[in-house]
Amino acid sequence: MSGHSSWPEWIYVGVVIALMVWVGAEAWEAERLVDHVPEDAEVIKVTGQQWFWSFEHEDGTKEIGELHVETGKAYKFEIQSKDVNHSFNIHDYVVLMDAVPGRINTVWFAPTEVGQHDIQCREYCGLIHYNMRGTLYVEEPSS
Incomplete structure (x- = not known):
């Protein structure tokens, strides 16, 4: 990454992947709630x-x-x-x-x-x- 950190690059990659998975899961949940109309509506x-x-x-x-x-x-x-x-x-x-x-x-x-x-x-x-x-x-x- 920047070369100024003592952390290995794989940690940054892991954090980015974890963040992308979390954002994707939140978006899927929001879409599921919007699309599923309550039966008694x-x-x-x-x-x-x-x-x-x-x-x-x-x-x-x-x-x-x-x-x-x-x-x-x-x-x-x-x-x-x-x-x-x-x-x-x-x-x-x-x-x-x-x-x-x-x-x-x-x-x-x-x-x-x-x-x-x-x-x-x-x-x-x-x-x-x-x-x-x-x-x-x-x-x-x-x-």
Whole structure:
């Protein structure tokens, strides 16, 4: 290595290999958690279109521009677009997924605290893109 250390080079190589194995294992675990949606997650259909978001809950309830969910539950978003590419984003929960015509992309999250959060489109989708916003309302469980 630098020649200024009294440690043999194989120790440095071993440390680098161990670090790479650890980083790889952590990345694999993170990917596994993201990809494995809890079995009891409620499905919410999310549709992007110029220039708003609409949401449909499993029970058929529909919302436009706002989404109401409860703490302590997992939600799986099935995201699609009716027209052009959009990107569904809830910044506070690190939720970001493309909405593409003809394709359903999925992402999930489980809110833990009551609050209000911005929903936005993170993909330039046309003239009024700046107005493609919504609000997520995280509420206490109703029952």
